[in-house]
Amino acid sequence: MEKKVRIFFTVIIIIGIVAPAFGRTNEDMDRIIIGFEPAGSKQNILDVIKKYNGEVLEEIPAINAIVVNVPSKLRIALNSDMTLNKYARYIEDDAIISIPPDEITMAPVNSIQLTPDDPLYANLWGIRMIQANYTWNVTTGNKNTIVAVIDTGADYNHEDLSAVNASLGWDFVNNDADPMDDNGHGTHVAGTVAATINNGKGVVGVAPGITIMPLKVLDSNGSGRISDIANAITYAADHGARILSMSFGSWFPSKAMEDATKYAVYTKGTLAFAAAGNDGLQLNTYPAAYNWILAVAAVGYDGNRAAYSNHGAFVDIAAPGGSNDGNQRHDILSTWPGSTYAYAAGTSMATPHASGVAALYWSYNPSLTNAQIGNALIKNADDKGAVGWDKYYGYGIIDAWPANG
Known part of the structure; x- marks a missing residue:
């Protein structure tokens, strides 16, 4: 489940809208960010992602993080994976930011x-x-x-x-x-x-x-x-x-x-x-x-x-x-x-x-x-x-x- 987030455009209360997950069309996917330590961790994490039928979408090199899609039905198992928890600094939803209708x-x-x-x-x-x-x-x-x-x-x-x-x-x-x-x-x-x-x-x-x-x-x-x-x-x-x-x-x-x-x-x-x-x-x-x-x-x-x-x-x-x-x-x-x-x-x-x-x-x-x-x-x-x-x-x-x- 993706968190709801907001951008501060006007003074109304702004509630984010969750968009459909990207990725494969034949099953529901969760888009997540995984941070890792720089030495020796990345390949271990990639192996885990592959194990759970995930795919790497992009990297954020400056902060040692990758953005991945994983099948929603396997998300709980992925989060509990001992290897991933050993090498990952954090796992979090790639949350969405939304602006409400224009009031300018x-x-x-x-x-x-x-x-x-x-x-x-x-x-x-x-x-x-x-x-x-x-x-x-x-x-x-x-x-x-x-x-x-x-x-x-x-x-x-x-x-x-x-x-x-x-x-x-x-x-x-x-x-x-x-x-x-x-x-x-x-x-x-x-x-x-x-x-x-x-x-x-x-x-x-x-x-x-x-x-x-x-x-x-x-x-x-x-x-x-x-x-x-x-x-x-x-x-x-x-x-x-x-x-x-x-x-x-x-x-x-x-x-x-x-x-x-x-x-x-x-x-x-x-x-x-x-x-x-x-x-x-x-x-x-x-x-x-x-x-x-x-x-x-x-x-x-x-x-x-x-x-x-x-x-x-x-x-x-x-x-x-x-x-x-x-x-x-x-x-x-x-x-x-x-x-x-x-x-x-x-x-x-x-x-x-x-x-x-x-x-x-x-x-x-x-x-x-x-x-x-x-x-x-x-x-x-x-x-x-x-x-x-x-x-x-x-x-x-x-x-x-x-x-x-």
């Missing part, structure tokens, strides 16, 4: 001209709340600072997304080099991070001068697997990403995702952000709840905690995510496929605000480590709620220009 509304046409000259800049209250517009006097970001947006891909042809470098990306859903977004969520996240500044079009992102690596792990229906996410995380770390922006999560911890994020953070030195979740509950969400990930909660237009935002001991920081109060101007406006623009609310929208601020910090001083950047973000956050850390805002609302605070 399209932005109205707006011809207001401000500085910057992006015509919808007046609608970007989140940018001003975190004072990114002050930081732009010093830096708008460095092209060498790469943010991996691990999501539904990104519309790299969008008029306002010159920061998206499709050649750096990959589509893990279809296993090809075309990370085009056929859902919308990833394009919205990408625009919040780095929509183009002063091009006379649309919006502007928090760090418009950086580079976005678009990694597609969810399909047009918003569904994808843990194995694809783990592969994308290690791919990003191995291909130069300094920051991971992950606007998805699950109630259930995954050993594969844990290993992949540890690899990215501790072995490759990336800084990883993940959404706290939209249940409005004191509820751990993964990967945000892992200690090495910066978990991002959401605040609304008034600067107070958004009612939908999850809270708890795992929350590190807060950022603008939208109010979801029925007034779309109180939500987050960003890019949408087809060179259009849309409003959305959720911790999905808060996460790229935080990722963008980290990109500005790192662009200003590329010599810093991931730990130093993370500590700077926490130290410079604008305290909110109880003095110091609290379970609703973490260390406070992220601040791109602490010198002005």
